[in-house]
Amino acid sequence: MTLLSIENLTVSFDTPHGAAHAVRGIDLAVAPGEILGLVGESGSGKSALFLATLGLAGPRARVRGSALFDGTDLVGLSDRVLSRIRGRRVSMVFQDPASSLNPVMTIGRQLDEAIRLNRQNPGRPGSAAARDLLAEVGIPDPGRRLRSYPHELSGGQNQRVMIAMMLAGNPDLLIADEPNTALDVTVQAQILDLLKRISRARGMSIVLISHDLGVVAQICDTVAVMYAGRIVESGPVMDVFDAPRHPYTAGLMASRPGTAPAGRLMPIGGVVPSPFEQPAGCAFAPRCPRRRAACTAMPPTPVAGGHWWRCFNPVEAAAAA
Amino acid sequence: MADTASISTPAAFARRFWRSSSPSVRLSLLWILAMVAVAAFADLIAPFDYTAMDLRNRLAPPVWMERGSWVHPLGTDDIGRDVLSRVIYSIRLSLFVALLGTVIGAAIGTSIGFLAARFRGWVDDLVTTAIDFQSALPFFILALATLAFLGNNFVIFVAVMGVYGWERYARIVRGMAFAAQAQGYAVALRTLGASPARIYAAHILPNIASAIIVNMTLNFPETVLLETSLSFLGLGIQPPMTSLGNMVGFGRDYLLTAWWIAVSPAVVIFLTTLAFSLLGDWLRDRLDPTVKGR
Numbered sequence: 001m002t003l004l005s006i007e008n009l010t011v012s013f014d015t016p017h018g019a020a021h022a023v024r025g026i027d028l029a030v031a032p033g034e035i036l037g038l039v040g041e042s043g044s045g046k047s048a049l050f051l052a053t054l055g056l057a058g059p060r061a062r063v064r065g066s067a068l069f070d071g072t073d074l075v076g077l078s079d080r081v082l083s084r085i086r087g088r089r090v091s092m093v094f095q096d097p098a099s100s101l102n103p104v105m106t107i108g109r110q111l112d113e114a115i116r117l118n119r120q121n122p123g124r125p126g127s128a129a130a131r132d133l134l135a136e137v138g139i140p141d142p143g144r145r146l147r148s149y150p151h152e153l154s155g156g157q158n159q160r161v162m163i164a165m166m167l168a169g170n171p172d173l174l175i176a177d178e179p180n181t182a183l184d185v186t187v188q189a190q191i192l193d194l195l196k197r198i199s200r201a202r203g204m205s206i207v208l209i210s211h212d213l214g215v216v217a218q219i220c221d222t223v224a225v226m227y228a229g230r231i232v233e234s235g236p237v238m239d240v241f242d243a244p245r246h247p248y249t250a251g252l253m254a255s256r257p258g259t260a261p262a263g264r265l266m267p268i269g270g271v272v273p274s275p276f277e278q279p280a281g282c283a284f285a286p287r288c289p290r291r292r293a294a295c296t297a298m299p300p301t302p303v304a305g306g307h308w309w310r311c312f313n314p315v316e317a318a319a320a321a
Numbered sequence: 322m323a324d325t326a327s328i329s330t331p332a333a334f335a336r337r338f339w340r341s342s343s344p345s346v347r348l349s350l351l352w353i354l355a356m357v358a359v360a361a362f363a364d365l366i367a368p369f370d371y372t373a374m375d376l377r378n379r380l381a382p383p384v385w386m387e388r389g390s391w392v393h394p395l396g397t398d399d400i401g402r403d404v405l406s407r408v409i410y411s412i413r414l415s416l417f418v419a420l421l422g423t424v425i426g427a428a429i430g431t432s433i434g435f436l437a438a439r440f441r442g443w444v445d446d447l448v449t450t451a452i453d454f455q456s457a458l459p460f461f462i463l464a465l466a467t468l469a470f471l472g473n474n475f476v477i478f479v480a481v482m483g484v485y486g487w488e489r490y491a492r493i494v495r496g497m498a499f500a501a502q503a504q505g506y507a508v509a510l511r512t513l514g515a516s517p518a519r520i521y522a523a524h525i526l527p528n529i530a531s532a533i534i535v536n537m538t539l540n541f542p543e544t545v546l547l548e549t550s551l552s553f554l555g556l557g558i559q560p561p562m563t564s565l566g567n568m569v570g571f572g573r574d575y576l577l578t579a580w581w582i583a584v585s586p587a588v589v590i591f592l593t594t595l596a597f598s599l600l601g602d603w604l605r606d607r608l609d610p611t612v613k614g615r
Contacts, residue, residue, distance in 0.1 A: 056511055059441065087514035100505035104527045113523075117514050165513065 002068075003172055003205050004030040004090075009065035009075070010229075011045065011052040020275040022048035024229035024283075025065070027302075030173065035199055035206045037216030037237065039252070040226030043272055046209045049226075050175045054090060055082040070172070087118040091166035092175040096182045097158035101150040107134075107161050108146030111168065118169025133164040138194055156187035160194065167198065173205045174198075180215060192219050213256060217241055225249045228273050228283035235307025245307075245314040248284045282311070290315070346603045349596035356593055360413040367406040371563050375401035380579045396581045398572065407563050408585050414558060415565045416593075419544040422482025423537050426544075429483065430490020431533060435521050437491070438498035448491060455488040464547065468556045478557060485547055486540045493536060497529040531608040538601030542594035549590050565590050 011023035023045040030036050040046050051057040053067045053074055067074045069089065074082065086092075094100045102110060111130035119129075134142035137160040150158055159179060166174060176195060180188040196219045199206050210216055216223050217237060224234040225248065233246040244250040251268040270287035273279060282288070285295040290313045294300075302310045342350075359366060369375075381397040382389045383404075389396065395404040437448035464481050471477050498521070501507055510520050549566030551557035553573075558564035565586040572583030 054512060056508065083511075083514045083516060085514075086512050090512075092509075092512040094505050094509060096505055098505075100509040102506045102524050102528065105524075113515075114513050162509065165509070169514070 001031060002029045003032045003034075003070060004028075005068040006049075006053065007066045007068070009049065009052070009063070009067060011048050011057060012062045013057075014060045014062065018276055019062070021229055021278065022275060023052065026226075026229075026231055028224060028231065028234075030205050030207060032172070032205055033199065033203045034222060035196065035208060035220045037220035037223040038207060038209045038226060039211065039213060039216055039223060041211055041272065043275070044226045045229040046226055047177050050092065050177070050207065050209070054086055054092065054175075055079060056086075087114070087166075087171065088169040089171055090173045090175065091169065091171040092177060093159070093162050093166050093179050095178040097155055097162050098150065098182070100162050101158055103150055105149070106146065107148050107150065107153070111146070111161070111165055114165040114168035129168075133167060134161070136167065136198070137161070137164045138190075139164075154187075155183050156190060159183060159187075159191055163191075163194065163198070167202075170202070171204065173207065175207045175209070177209045178211070179208075180210070180212070188215070189218075195219065213241070213252060225252070229275070230283060230310065232284065232311070233307075233309040239307040245309040246284075246311045247288050247290045247313075247315060249309075250315045341607060342603060345599055349599040349603075352592055352596040353600065356412055356416060356589075356596075359409055360416045363409050363413040367403075367409040369403040369406040371402065371407045371410040372561050373402065373406075375403070377401070380575070382579070383581050395585050396579070398579070398582045399575060404582060404585050407568060408565070408589060411563045411565045411568050411586055412589060412593075414562060415545060415548055415590075418479060418482055418548050418558070418564070419541055421479050422485060422544045422548070423541045425479070425483025426486045426540060427490050427533055427537050430487040431494045431526075433487065434491040434494025434496075435498055435525075437495045438502060439517055439521065445495075448495065452488040452492050452495075460485055461547070461550070464551060465554075465556060468551065473556060473559060475558075475562075478551075481551075482544055482548060485544055489540065490533065490536055493532055494529065497532060498525055501525040501528055535601060535605045535608055538597060538604055541601075542597040545590065545594050545597075 006026055006028040009023060009026045009028075010021070012019040012021045026045075026049055028036075028038075028049075038046050038049075048057060048061075052061055052063045053069075055074070055077065057063065063075050065075060069085070072085075074085065077085075101107075108130055111133060115129050115133075130146055131142045134145055139145050139157060139160055145153070145157075145161075150161070153161065163174075163179075174195075179191055179195070183191065192215060195206055195208070198204060208216065208220060220237045222235065223237045223240050224231045225240070225246065226232070227248050233240060233244065233249045240249065241253065244253050248268070255267055268287055273283050273286070279285070279296075281294070281296040281298055282300055285291050288295065290311075292313050294312050300310045300312050302308045339347075375381075375393070375397060378393065378397050379401040380399060381393050381401075383396045384391055384394045386396075393403050393405065395408065397403055398407070433448055433451075437445040464485070467481055468477065502525075506524060507520055510524060511517075545565075548557055548564065549569065552564045552566030553570040555567075555570060558567050560567070568586040569583045569590070572579075572586070575582050
């Protein structure tokens with residue numbers, strides 16, 4: 001039973017220098033009520049994947065593959081049909097709450113609009129619905145806040161307002177694209193708690209896009225690690241983090257502050273491959289300490305299971321622990 | 322940001338205006354308000370109808386000159402029509418035409434700019450080419466040609482005024498709409514299921530309205546000048562209707578013997594366009610966050 005099932009999805013962008021491959025064949029499943037963490041460094045295709053799924057990647061994007069949402073393939077749907085799915089079934093929260101709200105409109109008007117766009121019986125503008133949403137995301141004194149402008153609120157409060165707007169249509173899936181990055185550390189934790197609480201209370205699935213392993217470990221049920229447009233390892237969050245099998249995941253774990261001895265950071269050498277390249281084998285092979293001859297020749301097929309990875313020479317479970 | 326809540330009350334607005342404006346800006350605003358009042362109440366203020374002739378008092382001088390009288394404070398023209406009354410009615414017509422032309426121009430330019438930003442691709446190419454084409458072509462020549470070929474009636478004349486300056490709105494709006502599309506709120510609204518048309522009209526437009534308003538205040542005096550120039554050349558407002566420009570045009574023949582016929586409307590044109598330009602500059606400085614030290 002899955003809510004969203006993405007199969008062999010590829011996204012490339014037409015550029016003057018040729019096609020830029022952002023997503024190179026992704027398989028991903030989200031179960032109802034599940035919180036999935038999607039981890040990867042900048043440019044690994046995390047955001048492009050979901051923007052493309054919702055038809056928002058722009059006119060230059062070429063999307064192939066399928067993304068079955070509740071039985072409907074979202075890839076190739078017309079904008080008219082997609083706009084009825086956006087907001088009502090799938091919503092998305094973005095990185096920078098300050099720019100995601102319209103600066104010249106009150107919070108109340110923007111919430112009313114979100115409600116009007118996505119509910120069958122929106123009720124009157126300024127009704128209790130907007131206030132209830134603000135209360136749900138933990139904004140104190142919601143009645144007064146409805147008359148505020150975004151610049152009068154803090155970053156954390158704006159992010160809560162954003163989440164409230166995205167909840168207006170009672171979506172089944174919320175995609176949170178680095179909802180924390182622009183916020184203070186203490187506020188980050190509050191937003192994460194809020195997302196987790198809402199997910200549990202509403203039975204709503206969340207895909208949390210992040211580059212922060214700590215954030216993912218804190219609230220996610222499962223995790224998928226992306227590298228250069230592919231998922232290299234996926235599984236229950238504790239299994240993956242306790243025993244990473246793909247050398248990239250293992251490298252990410254080792255590069256976190258406070259894990260290596262003597263307080264030194266352990267970087268992964270090398271750089272991410274250019275999106276214009278189409279490497280024959282594993283995209284991580286040039287940087288991989290466990291590289292073999294086969295790695296540069298053909299892409300590794302995933303090793304099936306609840307916790308799977310895409311590697312010819314995985315890290316041994318015992319050694320990584 | 323503490324006093325943002327008080328922006329909306331008229332008293333606070335007036336206080337902020339007083340603090341941030343110079344005497345020239347205050348005088349400009351005063352003059353513009355006076356002109357608007359004159360235009361609105363022309364029927365009540367004007368001592369005579371603008372076509373009424375006083376044949377025994379032809380070419381009467383203004384009141385402060387020898388032979389002048391309070392019956393015709395600004396004198397009369399060659400067929401004895403009261404210059405003051407004609408100036409008052411001309412202010413009404415000239416301001417009306419300029420206002421109509423400015424609003425039409427803003428509407429056309431804004432729509433075209435939005436179209437370019439919305440559809441991009443060949444639509445955008447077409448719009449940018451048209452903008453460059455229009456700004457390279459002296460509009461006055463275009464206006465003269467249009468009026469000469471299509472003949473002159475009030476509707477065509479207002480249409481020409483409306484087209485004037487569209488390319489500046491289109492260029493500004495296109496650029497700002499491109500920038501606004503990249504703003505998070507436009508993307509966020511798309512994920513909420515809002516249609517592009519709705520995002521443009523209800524969200525991007527209010528965000529760029531200040532730039533459009535500033536451009537309108539700068540465009541308005543130019544439209545006044547275009548109207549008066551065309552009327553001066555006899556291709557604008559036609560008698561018996563009267564505008565500031567056609568008064569100057571018909572008064573030209575009497576510049577040496579009865580200068581007041583041409584000078585009275587000319588002074589009004591000068592002061593009004595100056596006032597609008599000063600106010601527009603001030604508004605632009607106020608609304609443009611990159612201009613410091615206000």
